[in-house]
Amino acid sequence: MILDLFNYWVVIALMMIGFFIVIARGNLVKKIIGLNIFQTSVFIFYISAGKVNGGTAPIVVEGAKLYSNPLPHVLILTAIVVGIATTALALSLVIRIKANYGSVEESVILKQDKL
Amino acid sequence: MEAFSNELNYILLLPLLAVIGILMARRWPNVREGVSIITGILVFYFTWRVYQQVAQNNIVELKWLEILPGLSLHFKVDALGAVFSLVAGFLWIITTLYAIGYMRGHDEKHQTRFYSCFAIAISAAMGVAYSENLFTLFVFYEILTLSTYPLVTHAGTDKAKEGGRTYLGILISTSIFLFLPAIIITWVVAGTLSFSQGGVFTTSTSTILMSFLLILYVFGVGKAALMPIHRWLPAAMVAPTPVSALLHAVAVVKAGVFSVLKICVFIFGADALQNLEITQWLIYIAGFTILMSSLIAMRQDNLKKRLAYSTISQLGYVTLGALLISQSAVVGSTLHIVMHAFGKITLFFCAGAIYVAHHKTQVSEVDGMGKVMPLTFAAFGLASLSIIGLPPLGGMWSKWFLMLGSLDSGYFSMLIVLSISSLLNIVYLLEIPARAFFKPAPENARLEEAPSISVLAIMITSLMCIAMFVYASDLHQFLLEAGLGS
């Protein structure tokens, strides 16, 4: 029963882990890592959704009758690119924050500026 | 039918054109004031034309545009509006004359802003007077509030801003919280906002809802200054005297009671109003306002404050008449708008004259001043008598009809209220000229009146108090023929 939906349990576990890191960690880089885990869980979710039981990879080969759905995979390629762009932007922001505040710890930054 | 719509356009737009002229001529005071006066005369001429058309039972109507389906800026003149606009138009000229003397004699700053806002306020008052529906009335009512705010805070001192805040706070919050919801509910329930003979509500409308609406309207029109919504009026007395004179004795407060009168007569209608239980309670509140504010006025030493509370009391008369809704009462209310306008503006002019010439603001300071400013105090006495309601002055007629109206509607108690109020008027108003003439004069007293142009204005308005005694019958005739009241 549980194993039937194994992928989805993994998705939820990763999602919660990522979410927790984003909320609980004060280090800005760790927050970004959490955000990445959070996004990755969604990638797995999409990829799992594309799997068709008994289907093979969606490449036309001799003898294959049932193919997995390729569309979610294509979609998630786009989402991965978007995720990389977000991470890159976030990291560059962190670099500038470090240059301006001398720290990447949320508590230290908030002490310097009332926000 | 639409032949006279041009006049309405002129009346509403000329003051706004004048604002442009005033702003352009800001470096040449004489040209600037000239623009004001010429516009005033033109506007008065057109209000007179409109008045005559209404007297001949011609329909004067003007539709500007439809803002939302069913909500339009639409003007249609009735007898009430014609009279109100005539008075406001006439007194604008006089007040401008007076203001020239006052503002220059007092060397005030920001005179350009003063005259511009003044012109906008007049245009707004005219819009209120001529409105065909509640929406138009509300729009111009709000413009009137906003355009008079810079006038109230004119001095720019902390006290002026404090007063301005009270002024704006009370007027805006009552109109947003009470007046506007009342209009919206009326729109949803009755499906129209047009003023119509006999009211807009059908007989099936629940009386509870109508009672609720009546309360919203009567208190929501904060400019009518029914207690407890009266605090803004004394607060507004920080304004320069010409502002208090025209706006807070004529245009603004009269726009308030005028709105109440219009709403009672043309939104509720006489029959509906008489059948509502709540009406009598509101009548008692009006009576209470009349007496209470007279009592407060007696205790005020500041001359302008005393006049302000007197105004609140007199506005109570008009609201009372509107709620009594019998024909004599409504006619009495309309006449009272006119009579009180001439009387109270004279009193304010005099108060301003005393301030400009001698920098006195308190009642206790005028002892013996009659020798110094005989004309001013004579005019003050005359206007007081008119407000008290003694012949041969105009004020007598409005009180007469109001008392008659109370009897018609079976409110004997209100007759007593009106009589006591007259007695109180004598005490707090006549005290001032009495002190001036009969108390010993200060030493080195010599004749020194306010600038002569201001004295001229005072003379004109006080003579009008007498003239109105004679012309009241014409006005009465006009109101009856134009089909006012039930």
Place this chain on the structure above:
Amino acid sequence: MISHLPILQVIIPLLGAPACLLLNRPNLAWLFSILVSVLTLITSIALLMQVQAQGTISYMLGGWEAPWGIEYRIDFINAFVLVIVSALGAITLIAAKDGISKEIAEPKQPLFYVSFLLCLAGLLGITATGDAFNIFVFLEISSLATYTLIAMGDDRRALWSSYQYLIVGTIGATFILIGIGLMYMMTGTLNIHDLAERLPAVTASNAVLASYAFILVGVALKLALFPLHFWLPNAYTYAPNIVTVFLAGTATKVAIYLLIRFNFDVYEISAPQFKYMINMVFITLGIMAVIIASWTAIYQTNIKRMLAYSSVAQIGYMILGFGLDSVSGLQASLLHLFNHALMKGGLFIALTAVALKLGKVELDDLNGLAKKMPWTFAAFVIGGLSLIGVPLTVGFVSKWYLVVAAAEQQQWYIIGFVLLGSLLAVIYIWRVVEAAWFKPPKELQNAAGNVTATTSREAPVLILIPLWILILANIYFGIDTRFPVSISQQAAQLLFGGA
């Protein structure tokens, strides 16, 4: 050419952005981006006229038939939003030059225009597309550009605000992605129109309700629905002034559009109890946004922050209209969407002019400033009156519709809260008006202050022109209401007729 308008709408700014980068000279980039944005505006107007003439336009990207290919589908509602967004984009860009040359270092200025056009392209893409996954992609394009734009603010707090927004925005976008995925699993399609047809069959399933919830929360994060609004005041306050103008006028508007699209078009919730609950949530959150955000605005000393909280409150009005769940309620929301773009755009441009002179917009610094900048502050007064909802301005029109919609359902308490919101707006707007017009100017003590005091005159013409375009539009559409009223009415009826 005409038949390709829907894609041109997005392609023009998308290609304009790298071209701006190639120009690499601030003034050239500025002129070029104005050209691009004006072309975009013309496209959107042409689209709207086309929709009015012949109804919904469907455009197949690359000629692939929907629902397999990506479809761009323009009906009344998104044509309306496209015009608002592109018009504000063009107007903002005209005003941008003076503010940008002061706030951003010269080598980075062309990059500003690049990000701006990318953001515009993203927002227009969200609005124009008829494909759910495309929405996510464009949402991220506009979001990434927005984070960059905010981080360009000259205060270091801008960086922190941008980071905060990035985290929140990414979570929101990922939520939307999850929601779209769940929908795809249930229906096998990503085409919005197709989804709307197929979802009712499976609407009872928990997966559909879960996808609805994910999308609702995700969009609510993007549109700063109370209580998910915490990122917005910081982002608006520390972003470059001109960016605030643009964001206030467009970004939240597009998010509102998304919510409308999903809530009224895609999902048709048949269970009446669930529907009632959702409506109550909208109404409650809307009212809380209006009252609490307006109340907070009263206590702000930074005017930009004050107006940012006011924006949260205005979003509350729009959400309130959703909760009424009627044609007139939705119409009120759509009208307010248009009107709020006009008034907040105008108010924030006025603040741009002030910030250009003073460097900051604290309430105390405004004392007596109206004498020196009468045109700017006259515009501020009119914009403020419109925000309050005074008759003859656009603010009155949308509030009137909202109140009438509430009265139709006899929800009288809503009227009370809407009017209370107006009263609170009077208070926070009037603090500024009183300071600028009626207080004596403050003595400027520091040396830098003295320099600005002597040279400070009226704002540059390039700011005044767009400012007054917006302010006059506030009055014009408050008097001649036919255009927004008829369009919003048709859009609302379309959504209710189709759903």
